[in-house]
Amino acid sequence: MNKFLRTTLLVLFYTLHAGCILLHAQSVQTGKSYISITRPTGGTIQPGDELEIRAVIAVSGNSVYFARYNDTIPTGTTYIANSIRFTTNEGMNYGTPLQPTGLLTDAGGDDEARYNAGVLRVNLGSLTRSGGGQTAAYNAVAAPNAIDVLPAASGCRIYQTGRPSFYGGTCIIMITYRVTVNAAIGNTFTIPGGAFRYKTANTASEVTLPSIARYLNRMTVMVSDALPVCDAVGANSITGNGGNFGSGTTQNLNPAPAAGTVVPGYQWRAFSAPSNGPNDSMFTVANNTSPTASTNTNLVYPNSNRLFNVWDIIGDHTNAANPFLGNAPTTAGQTGGYMAVVNAAYGINNAVQQTVSGLCPDTYYEFSAWFRNICRRCSCDTSGKGSGTSGFKSYLLPTVPSTNDSAGVLPNLTFQVDGVDYYTTGNLDYNGQWTKKGFLFKTGSSQTSVNIVIRNNAPGGGGNDWVMDDVAFATCLPGLNMRPSNNPMYCQNGQVDMSVVVQSFYNNYQYYRWERSNDNGSSWHNAPLSPTTLSFNYTYNSPYYVDTVEYPSFIANPANNGHRYRIRVATSTSNLSNNSCASYNTTDVITVGVHSTCDVLPATFIFFNTNIVQGNGLLNWKISDEALNTIYSIERSADGRRFFEAGRVSGNNSAFYKWTDSSTAANSSGRIYYRIKMITAAGSKYSSVQLVNRTGKELELKIRSNPFYHQLVAEVTSNNRQKAEVQLIDMEGRVHRKLTQQLFTGVNYIMIDDAYKLQNAVYLLRITVGNTILQEKVIHW
Secondary structure, eight states: OOOOOOTTSBOOOBOSSSOEEEETTEEEEEEEEEEESSOTTOBOBOTTOEEEEEEEEEEESSOBEEEEEEEEOOTTEEEOTTOOEEEOTTSOBOOOSSOTTOOOOSSSSSSSEEEETTEEEEEOOOBOEEETTEEEOOOOOOOOSSOOSSOOSSOOOBOTTSBSEETTTEEEEEEEEEEEEOOOTTOEEEEOOOEEEEESSSOOOTTTSOOEEEEOOOEEEEBOOOOOOOSSEEEEOOOSGGGTOOEESSSBOSSOOOTTSSOTTSEEOOOBTTTBOOOTTEEEEESOOOTTOOOOTTOOSSOTTSGGGTOOOOOOOTTOSSTTTOOOOOOTTSOEEOEEEEEOOSSOEEEEEEEEOSOOTTOEEEEEEEEEEOOSSOOBOTTSOBTTSTTOOOOSOOBTTTBSOOOOBOOEEEEEETTEEEEEEEEOOOOSSOEEEEEEEEOOTTOOOEEEEEEEOSOOSSBOEEEEEEEEEEEEOOEEEEESOSSOEEETTOEEEEEEEEEESSTTOOEEEEEEESSTTSSOEEOTTSOSOEEOOOEEETTEEEEEEEEEEEEOOGGGTTOEEEEEEESSHHHHTOTTTOEEOSSSOEEOEEESSSOSSSSEEEEEEEEEETTEEEEEEEEESOOTTOEEEEEEESSSSSOEEEEEEEOOSOSEEEEEEOSHHHHSSSEEEEEEEEEETTEEEEOOOEEEEOSSOSEEEEESSSSBSSOEEEEEEESSOEEEEEEEEETTSOEEEEEEEEEOSEEEEEEEOOGGGSOSEEEEEEEEETTEEEEEEEEEO
């Protein structure tokens, strides 16, 4: 099926955080980000973490003059002394004539950097580089003791052809410094934007030629505990093919995303022969990363079937048999899944942005995506030589295959929710595999929507080429293991016991309610024996919170046949009534089957009755065709639902048996229920339930849901089998509901469904059995 990327999934490879100015063929791109030094493989930001703050400027076309950078240390952090550095876009430190070691100091007058009392200034100049008939000479000056935003007396020039150079045409410089996080868990801190300032001509006067100020993006960062991602997720809230970019028979998504979904700063560039594809600051959505649609993933390097002769040739990730290897590249003309393909800009930018709505309050969601670094030979050294050029010098350790080579700039991404950074991926090293990155986000008590962003922390130019698929913002679901199996069968008068084992990665699913359906699952209502909202009492059994909850036992009768039971769980009482926010099984439910014609006992049951003799319960029963070695277990119940063994009688081939219950329970006031479980070598079955009634009442009515809304549940205890006429009457005598129900000996449940259609008022529930009338006032609200 051909699927298209909807405009609501904004694959925005744009420069909201990476400004770009074009002046007389001059291009200046800037941006700001940070990486976690403490957690190089990714994670949340925690107290004590060391962060590297990065500001990048990329100059092409023409030089800039009097270039400098000013910044303020974030509150909630502590600056690490003497940590200011010049680095390449690959994050490699380099020295300058003023400080050959590259270890810039906080003092003024000795090198390009100056730090004092929470603020810093760095003078910028490109390193000397010869080429193209000219020499770009280093001419930066030391930063003064006084930290200000005005230029120094003499030049701080960045040549577009200077070093660090990207293929001789663009100079990319990163300024970095480090801080330690001291904000507490649950708090945020803000990284100020800072600013680059420069001029377009070698004119010192601010009157004659004012400096251009490039203010960078501010970032708000959440300090939080590390929570693992879900082991089970629900529906993905990402729109646009559920975050997987869809599929199609064309190599590139066709049509391309509509105008307005890609903001200026990144361009759409499709793969096409002989060697076209996304260059720096470009992206596409494709099912094969070869410009010629080759499916040979093992081509040698370099090869023209690879983009830039070096990119991996792969397919997407969705539904891959091996989630780490992903899918094979799609053959031309065949249907294949799409993925987002990114060739990063020189600046620092966003990769995905979307507003996700319809969320549930107070609920954990997994915000995640699958990524893959797709170029292991994309490095460009500081002199501008690529990995395939003679004299190339790599600054990284050798990679597979063993060669003096590197992947260049490594992708490094931040996950942001509602403008706050929550998680960083760490550097995505090249390993030829997909990797899942993500974290757990919990919505607020009334929150139903969020704005999500995945931001690229690393600049482009010689690497930072990556793909992304299966973006998810999905609920973390608890496991609900219903017991017994889906379709247990019971003989009439047998005891029905049900429970559910709840297993959750997090303990925020605190509330539950039992539900029953008597129309084959078309509609569900509060279960009559447990119609109210209850709370779990979890025990932590790593890695889950676990609890087992039971439904009150009841005696099977033909009226129960086909009834279905399940449990509904949620993070709050309001979410429990919301089908979109509550969790419940749709297939793994318990369907009770009752055989009304099966023999209750293997032997013929002639009679079974109970009496009160001298204050004790006397049980008498008669059978025929008794099996050898039969045991009769006498079971007793105070509520007609949950039975416990009270005694045993051994069979002796006699037709008549009796048993006296002289226990305290038997002498208590109220109702005592009895049944007999006959145990033989062939199995066991139950007798009917008999009642010892000490209340003097043949019928008794109790309301189990009052007030009520969706469903009215009543409990009627009867001494024998008989029919009941049920009416729900308002205070003016109008009958709003009427039904007839068969009562069995013991406890019976009467339910009036669809009660939400009633007006809010006081009603009378009237039950007529023969000449006896039972009635109670109930309130609908």
